[in-house]
Amino acid sequence: MNAIAIKHNDEIIDLQTAKELGFEGEQIHLDNSKDSLEVLRHSTAHLMAQAVKSLYPDAKFYVGPTVKEGFYYDFKTESEVGEGDLKKIEKQMLSFAKKKYEIQKYEISMDEAKEKFKDDHLKLAVMQRIPGDSVSIYKQDEFEDLCRGPHLPNIGLIRYFKLTKVSGAYLGGDSKNEMLTRIYGIAFADKESLKAHMEMLAEAEKRDHRKVGGEMKLFTFREEVGAGFPIWLPAGGRLRARLESLLFKAHRKRGYEPVRGPEMLKSELWKTSGHYQNYGENMYFTSIDEVEFGVKPMNCVGHIKVYEDELHSYRDLPIKYFEYGVVHRHEFTGALHGLFRVREFTQDDAHIFCTADQIEEQIIEVVDFVDKIMSTFEFDYKMMVSTKPEKAVGSDEVWEVSTQALKNAMDKNSLPYEIDEGGGAFYGPKIDIKITDAIGREWQCGTIQLDFNLPERFALQYNGEENDKIQPVMIHRAILGSFERFIGILTEHYAGEFPMFIAPTQVAIVPIADTHNEYAKELADKLIDINADSEIYSKNDSLNKRIRTAEKTRVPMLVIIGDEEVEGKTVAIRDRRTREQYNLSQEDFLKLIQTKINEVNF
RNA sequence: GCUGACAUAGCUCAGUUGGCUAGAGCAGUUGAUUUGUAAUCAACAGGCCCGGGGUUCAAAUCCUCGUGUCAGCACCA
Numbered sequence: 001m002n003a004i005a006i007k008h009n010d011e012i013i014d015l016q017t018a019k020e021l022g023f024e025g026e027q028i029h030l031d032n033s034k035d036s037l038e039v040l041r042h043s044t045a046h047l048m049a050q051a052v053k054s055l056y057p058d059a060k061f062y063v064g065p066t067v068k069e070g071f072y073y074d075f076k077t078e079s080e081v082g083e084g085d086l087k088k089i090e091k092q093m094l095s096f097a098k099k100k101y102e103i104q105k106y107e108i109s110m111d112e113a114k115e116k117f118k119d120d121h122l123k124l125a126v127m128q129r130i131p132g133d134s135v136s137i138y139k140q141d142e143f144e145d146l147c148r149g150p151h152l153p154n155i156g157l158i159r160y161f162k163l164t165k166v167s168g169a170y171l172g173g174d175s176k177n178e179m180l181t182r183i184y185g186i187a188f189a190d191k192e193s194l195k196a197h198m199e200m201l202a203e204a205e206k207r208d209h210r211k212v213g214g215e216m217k218l219f220t221f222r223e224e225v226g227a228g229f230p231i232w233l234p235a236g237g238r239l240r241a242r243l244e245s246l247l248f249k250a251h252r253k254r255g256y257e258p259v260r261g262p263e264m265l266k267s268e269l270w271k272t273s274g275h276y277q278n279y280g281e282n283m284y285f286t287s288i289d290e291v292e293f294g295v296k297p298m299n300c301v302g303h304i305k306v307y308e309d310e311l312h313s314y315r316d317l318p319i320k321y322f323e324y325g326v327v328h329r330h331e332f333t334g335a336l337h338g339l340f341r342v343r344e345f346t347q348d349d350a351h352i353f354c355t356a357d358q359i360e361e362q363i364i365e366v367v368d369f370v371d372k373i374m375s376t377f378e379f380d381y382k383m384m385v386s387t388k389p390e391k392a393v394g395s396d397e398v399w400e401v402s403t404q405a406l407k408n409a410m411d412k413n414s415l416p417y418e419i420d421e422g423g424g425a426f427y428g429p430k431i432d433i434k435i436t437d438a439i440g441r442e443w444q445c446g447t448i449q450l451d452f453n454l455p456e457r458f459a460l461q462y463n464g465e466e467n468d469k470i471q472p473v474m475i476h477r478a479i480l481g482s483f484e485r486f487i488g489i490l491t492e493h494y495a496g497e498f499p500m501f502i503a504p505t506q507v508a509i510v511p512i513a514d515t516h517n518e519y520a521k522e523l524a525d526k527l528i529d530i531n532a533d534s535e536i537y538s539k540n541d542s543l544n545k546r547i548r549t550a551e552k553t554r555v556p557m558l559v560i561i562g563d564e565e566v567e568g569k570t571v572a573i574r575d576r577r578t579r580e581q582y583n584l585s586q587e588d589f590l591k592l593i594q595t596k597i598n599e600v601n602f
Numbered sequence: 603g604c605u606g607a608c609a610u611a612g613c614u615c616a617g618u619u620g621g622c623u624a625g626a627g628c629a630g631u632u633g634a635u636u637u638g639u640a641a642u643c644a645a646c647a648g649g650c651c652c653g654g655g656g657u658u659c660a661a662a663u664c665c666u667c668g669u670g671u672c673a674g675c676a677c678c679a
Contacts, residue, residue, distance in 0.1 A: 072674095080605090080606070081605095081606075082606055082607060083606075083607060083673080084607085164673095165673055165674060166605090166606065166607090166673080166674080167605065167606065167607095167673055167674030167675065168604060168605025168606065168674070168675060169604095169605080169674070169675045169676090170604075170605095170675055170676060173675080173676075174676080175603075175604070175675080175676040175677080176676095179604055179605050179675075180605085180675095181605075181606085182605090182674070182675075184673090184674080214613080215613090221670085221671090222670090223609095223652065223653095223669065223670045223671085224652095224669090224670095226669095226670090227669085227670065227671085282677095282678090327679090329678085329679085331677080331678070332603050332604090332676080332677065332678095333603070333670090334603065334604070334605095334674090334675080334676080334677090335603090335676085335677060335678070336671090337672095340679090341677095341678070341679085342679095345679070347679070432679090443679085444678075444679060445679065446679090447679070478679070480679090481679040482679045484679080485679055486679090510639080512636080512637065512638055512639095513636045513637065513638095514636065515636080540633090540634095540635085540636090541637095541641085541642085542635090542636095542637060542641075542642050543636090543637050543638065543639070544637085544638095544639070544640060544641065544642090545640080545641050545642080546637095546639095546640095547639050547640055548639095548640035548641055549640085549641085550640090551639095551640060552640080558639085560638070560639060562637095562638055563638090564638085572638080572639080574639065581639075
């Protein structure tokens, strides 16, 4: 098998370049290794560009990199390119690939390049981003493109690929710029891997929380209600209530007090907090008797008012208020996505008012809290420290101090984190918790935000040891982030097969004949006594049909009852998770369910 | 918000170049059947074809403006 590129000083160098510069190194062969796919996919992007150019001669090209999920190419054409056109482009790609054109490389000076592409504003835009005074051009047959490589030696090596999506993308990723057409694709070294990849995508689609949520009747959306406003159905209501109650206990154990602020507050308050100026475009406003009110996008102001309700001593700190706070935010229509992005959602929000000395221990306590919950659900997550954003209140010094305080707390406890420059809240830096979902996407859920600004703006204080007035520090934090997003992620994580302790229904009871209904009802009542929800499948259907129906609801456990069970006060269990069937006495069965429900505590 | 695609029964989808009373499966209701571990049989019911305007003798189908959904961009819990 011939090499497609080499590895020189830890860099992938294509054969064209290696020959030119006389480099040598370990050979990279055409397989599904990271390095090989990098080259293959990059060249596939070029092949796609070649096909696009031949089908849309007016097309001008911007950039075509490889990304985590394959590759894409951004280009501009006067024609409209829709999903239906992808097949046509793929076909053209294949016909070029069959011609086995060599991919040639040559270098020209930046000035020559600017002259060569003087009518191509996209290429000129690309060149603006390239340092140095020469650029390389890759050429296959008639088609050539400005590119730094690396590329395959020949396009004939490209055989197993698929164009997956077409959409718009802003030039340079900036919404102020014009919009280009972007086509995404994927390529592999062999047919099987491509097939496996497409199957994986289909599998992921099956877990989509919008689909599963509909099938399980967890939630719905309705056009007449409005975009981004979820409607929680009974099954979703039960699941959510279980999560809420577990989390309530967890907060109480850690010294949080439940409080509740109003849904809307006078705009004057939002001006004091800075939300009006810095977050106003995401807020909804209304007026009552000619006074303007803002619907809360966050819960902090309400909690500040709770804090202000009485005087505090340093002995009282830290004070922790929590609330399942319903917030409204104006999201762009295009951003809405099932439960992941909505316009009304409930945060598991809390605010910790503490002294400067307590910051570190409080942050660590919250990080531990987060870890407890994430590990219960077996989620992988990572933490990001986000720094001062463009729109921010407070002085640079305060930002410096608070950002450093966050980093110190993490460093001292050897907690790994990444930095998100400029990603902070307008009032302070934050640590974001990002969960990786079933198909590798990352979602921001929990957040820990350190705030010196709102206490200042609201002139909060407590009495110090010398009976002096000291300004407290506020920590804003959410663990799940929002029930909506978190339940969406949970749904995909478990593919709807929720564990017993949060499942909407714990047990499905299937009586074999009408004569067993009474016993079924008796069991259902006893289950309610131990806080378990059940459903009786006594409809006029065959036994097999009812078992099938019950199974399809993804309930963790089925119990079948007939004459034997009624007689002996037992149940026949069919465990969906372990796929076992066995019999238990009524008492043992109830004990089992109770144990399973109570085995989780945050 | 931007680019592109889409919207027919509770759900998943048919519906020809504009042309008879808009169809199917599942779910639902009713009846028969009373079942021992993944679909018993039959009948019935269910539609402002997303909403407003327009073109036409005639619109689910064409045009237009909204609304909503999907993919991505940009923005974010």
